[in-house]
Amino acid sequence: xxxxxxxxxxxxxxxxxxxxxxxxxxxxxxxxxxxxxxxxxxxxxxxxxxxxxxxxxxxxxxxxxxxxxxxxxxxxxxxxxxxxxxxxxxxxxxxxxxxxxxxxxxxxxxxxxxxxxxxxxxxxxxxxxxxxxxxxxxxxxxxxxxxxxxxxxxxxxxxxxxxxxxxxxxxxxxxxxxxxxxxxxxxxxxxxxxxxxxxxxxxxxxxxxxxxxxxxxxxxxxxxxxxxxxxxxxxxxxxxxxxxxxxxxxxxxxxxxxxxxxxxxxxxxxxxxxxxxxxxxxxxxxxxxxxxxxxxxxxxxxxxxxxxxxxxxxxxxxxxxxxxxxxxxxxxxxxxxxxxxxxxxxxxxxxxxxxxxxxxxxxxxxxxxxxxxxxxxxxxxxxxxxxxxxxxxxxxxxx
Amino acid sequence: xxxxxxxxxxxxxxxxxxxxxxxxxxxxxxxxxxxxxxxxxxxxxxxxxxxxxxxxxxxxxxxxxxxxxxxxxxxxxxxxxxxxxxxxxxxxxxxxxxxxxxxxxxxxxxxxxxxxxxxxxxxxxxxxxxxxxxxxxxxxxxxxxxxxxxxxxxxxxxxxxxxxxxxxxxxxxxxxxxxxxxxxxxxxxxxxxxxxxxxxxxxxxxxxxxxxxxxxxxxxxxxxxxxxxxxxxxxxxxxxxxxxxxxxxxxxxxxxxxxxxxxxxxxxxxxxxxxxxxxxxxxxxxxxxxxxxxxxxxxxxxxxxxxxxxxxxxxxxxxxxxxxxxxxxxxxxxxxxxxxxxxxxxxxxxx
Numbered sequence: 001x002x003x004x005x006x007x008x009x010x011x012x013x014x015x016x017x018x019x020x021x022x023x024x025x026x027x028x029x030x031x032x033x034x035x036x037x038x039x040x041x042x043x044x045x046x047x048x049x050x051x052x053x054x055x056x057x058x059x060x061x062x063x064x065x066x067x068x069x070x071x072x073x074x075x076x077x078x079x080x081x082x083x084x085x086x087x088x089x090x091x092x093x094x095x096x097x098x099x100x101x102x103x104x105x106x107x108x109x110x111x112x113x114x115x116x117x118x119x120x121x122x123x124x125x126x127x128x129x130x131x132x133x134x135x136x137x138x139x140x141x142x143x144x145x146x147x148x149x150x151x152x153x154x155x156x157x158x159x160x161x162x163x164x165x166x167x168x169x170x171x172x173x174x175x176x177x178x179x180x181x182x183x184x185x186x187x188x189x190x191x192x193x194x195x196x197x198x199x200x201x202x203x204x205x206x207x208x209x210x211x212x213x214x215x216x217x218x219x220x221x222x223x224x225x226x227x228x229x230x231x232x233x234x235x236x237x238x239x240x241x242x243x244x245x246x247x248x249x250x251x252x253x254x255x256x257x258x259x260x261x262x263x264x265x266x267x268x269x270x271x272x273x274x275x276x277x278x279x280x281x282x283x284x285x286x287x288x289x290x291x292x293x294x295x296x297x298x299x300x301x302x303x304x305x306x307x308x309x310x311x312x313x314x315x316x317x318x319x320x321x322x323x324x325x326x327x328x329x330x331x332x333x334x335x336x337x338x339x340x341x342x343x344x345x346x347x348x349x350x351x352x353x354x355x356x357x358x359x360x361x362x363x364x365x366x367x368x369x370x371x372x373x374x375x376x377x378x379x380x381x382x383x384x385x386x387x388x389x390x391x392x393x394x395x396x397x398x399x
Numbered sequence: 400x401x402x403x404x405x406x407x408x409x410x411x412x413x414x415x416x417x418x419x420x421x422x423x424x425x426x427x428x429x430x431x432x433x434x435x436x437x438x439x440x441x442x443x444x445x446x447x448x449x450x451x452x453x454x455x456x457x458x459x460x461x462x463x464x465x466x467x468x469x470x471x472x473x474x475x476x477x478x479x480x481x482x483x484x485x486x487x488x489x490x491x492x493x494x495x496x497x498x499x500x501x502x503x504x505x506x507x508x509x510x511x512x513x514x515x516x517x518x519x520x521x522x523x524x525x526x527x528x529x530x531x532x533x534x535x536x537x538x539x540x541x542x543x544x545x546x547x548x549x550x551x552x553x554x555x556x557x558x559x560x561x562x563x564x565x566x567x568x569x570x571x572x573x574x575x576x577x578x579x580x581x582x583x584x585x586x587x588x589x590x591x592x593x594x595x596x597x598x599x600x601x602x603x604x605x606x607x608x609x610x611x612x613x614x615x616x617x618x619x620x621x622x623x624x625x626x627x628x629x630x631x632x633x634x635x636x637x638x639x640x641x642x643x644x645x646x647x648x649x650x651x652x653x654x655x656x657x658x659x660x661x662x663x664x665x666x667x668x669x670x671x672x673x674x675x676x677x678x679x680x681x682x683x684x685x686x687x688x689x690x691x692x693x694x695x696x697x698x699x700x701x702x703x704x705x706x707x708x709x710x711x712x713x714x715x716x717x718x719x720x721x722x723x724x725x726x727x728x729x730x731x732x733x734x735x736x737x738x739x740x741x742x743x744x745x746x747x748x749x750x
Contacts, residue, residue, distance in 0.1 A: 042500060043499055043500035043501065044500065105512065105513075107534075112492070113492065113495075113496070116492055116493065116496045117496055119574075120493055120496055120497060123570075123573050124577075128574075128577060128578060131574055132578065135481055135482065135534070135536050135696075136481075136483075136513065136534040136535070137481060137534055137535035137536035137538065137539070138536065140535065141536070141740075145630075150629045150630060152627075152629075153535065153538070153629055154533060154535045154538060154542040155533065155534045155535040155542075156531065156532065156533055156534065157483070157512070157513035157514060157532055157533075157534040158513075158514040158517075158530070158531060158532050159512050159514055165531055169531075169546065172549055172553070173549075176549055176552065176553070192495060192500060193491065193492055193495065193508075196491075196495050196500050196503055196508070197491065197505065197508035197509075197511075199503075200503045200504060200505035200508060201505045201508070201509075252529045252530065252531060253527055253528065253529070253530075254476075254518070254521045254526060254527050254528065254529075254530040255527070256521045256522050256524070256525050256526055256527050257522070258522070259509050259510070259515070259518060259519070259522070260505075260509050267527060268527065271527055386514075387509070387512050387514070387518070388512060388514040388515060388517065388518025388521075388530070388532075389518055389521060389522065389530070390514055390518065390530055390531075390532075
């Protein structure tokens with residue numbers, strides 16, 4: 001049960017690029033993905049910037065090889081999962097006991113919203129094909145079926161920590177000898193439902209977000225998908241390029257404070273980070289970089305920051321929130337940021353926390369504001385915290 | 400591992416009435432609704448007002464389970480739901496469409512997330528431990544159960560609260576009806592297996608279980624194993640999956656005292672169970688349960704609860720109205736499928 005679980009491949013699509021190479025290029029060149037709303041149709045189009053994937057449903061469908069009438073969430077999922085598998089060196093998923101564990105927050109809601117336009121006026125109306133994939137699990141199955149994976153499929157939905165939990169579960173299924181290969185991560189497309197939900201909470205920034213800034217105003221919503229291919233030692237040994245990065249630590253804890261707000265002291269965040277360190281057998285000083293949850297809300301950043309202060313002080317690792325590039329991609333964020341964490345280790349780069357002007361006065365550390373190249377790193381911590389107090393942390397390590 | 404305690408809200412009088420010695424509650428029409436308890440005993444009245452129906456049902460069943468287990472702080476809380484909090488989702492979605500994204504309030508949105516029930520339980524218990532939520536259609540309960548079983552096996556936990564919750568609301572019933580899932584006309588729930596028609600009856604429920612690593616004197620049953628398989632190729636594949644699961648458990652079919660299958664009255668769907676019924680399950684008493692709870696993605700959790708109760712009592716409760724099974728029931732296999740996509744097997748035995 002203590003065998004390592006390797007990252008054999010990564011795949012991503014986000015507002016800053018449609019694949020790993022494009023996202024890396026944007027990260028290296030400080031190119032953020034937020035802008036005026038182009039694909040989502042919402043009454044808030046003029047007011048709220050979003051971080052959209054720069055492809056229409058038709059273009060995404062062509063990339064994914066699925067019909068464009070399917071949920072955008074499934075299209076994003078399949079594009080990123082396909083890339084992850086193709087980069088892993090695994091040519092036949094049927095050669096191993098393979099699983100697909102995905103996460104999302106609202107399933108096929110992007111289509112359900114359309115259905116409701118007509119259905120509410122007359123409940124005999126509305127195209128059923130728009131509501132048939134409403135369930136979160138249905139979105140996962142559209143991608144799993146296209147990938148040909150059927151040994152194990154599941155879907156997790158713990159709000160914004162969802163896909164960190166799917167990666168975590170994937171590793172455990174391998175360690176327990178149940179699966180050999182797991183494609184794990186998550187996906188979410190922008191929907192009016194989510195945008196309006198966050199808007200009613202008054203935590204959406206009308207400008208580009210400024211996580212960990214004293215004058216931060218809230219988050220920008222984004223969309224995308226990110227997956228890692230987790231493999232056992234046995235599978236890793238058969239691959240043309242033996243993977244050099246493992247998922248060495250993980251922990252899931254609950255803040256148990258409020259349905260949507262984090263406790264001021266960041267109890268859940270602290271427990272998740274310290275639990276992940278314990279699992280990996282590492283000390284706080286071993287962590288070279290933290291990919292912050294860093295949404296840009298008043299509440300998250302002080303809670304997360306306070307927990308980091310308590311756990312890591314006085315010697316802080318480098319840190320940044322890549323949500324300054326991708327926006328908050330909710331159920332996809334843990335997957336997307338896992339891919340970024342692996343990228344950081346592979347390319348020895350620390351990505352910047354964009355637009356940081358005034359560091360938070362209550363915190364004794366400042367995130368990295370410029371790209372840093374050639375940084376020797378062995379261990380990267382990635383945080384994902386969500387509604388319902390769900391807090392999960394992952395640690396990726398070079399072997 | 401062991402099933403220490405249960406809590407179940409269903410369309411039957413299952414909450415606080417685990418004996419099931421009464422005749423089943425019969426329903427006419429294609430929708431079965433949960434018989435809800437008086438929540439005041441389990442939840443602070445101030446909180447009840449703020450909770451939607453599914454949250455109340457989830458939290459109350461969980462609290463009942465915790466009370467019976469005499470566990471104040473579980474090491475993990477893992478829930479499964481396919482549809483999630485439909486009432487809150489509908490409330491927010493319909494207002495959003497109706498008022499063109501204006502004049503919205505956050506409450507329904509906040510409570511619409513799929514992890515709300517697990518989170519509310521964690522919040523009420525002030526439980527900082529592991530908390531996870533699975534949302535995979537007919538595998539939602541099975542995923543949660545597997546997570547719980549692994550946590551025990553990994554020694555990360557000694558007590559895990561695992562539950563499954565799904566509700567039906569008028570809107571989801573209308574939509575699923577339009578999709579052709581349900582029977583039409585005045586069918587009685589007690590007659591669904593004999594109807595020989597298309598479609599099933601809609602159900603819902605909230606079933607929670609305390610799984611424990613160590614045996615105790617008050618356990619319901621031992622949980623020997625679970626297996627799931629997705630979109631089997633056909634009858635031969637199903638038989639192979641069942642046989643290999645039993646083989647891995649080191650038992651022959653003759654060792655089973657009872658099989659609970661998930662027939663739901665839909666002719667086509669029920670035929671799936673007939674093939675293994677005539678081969679691998681031949682000669683073993685078979686019972687069905689969906690006339691009690693209806694069909695829903697996490698209905699297998701009701702069967703899991705039923706199997707645990709039957710083993711605890713050692714006999715079939717009166718509610719199932721069977722005759723001829725005299726042998727004490729010590730080992731039960733549950734076989735359920737949802738839409739012939741999500742197939743699951745649970746093996747439970749007497750402690």
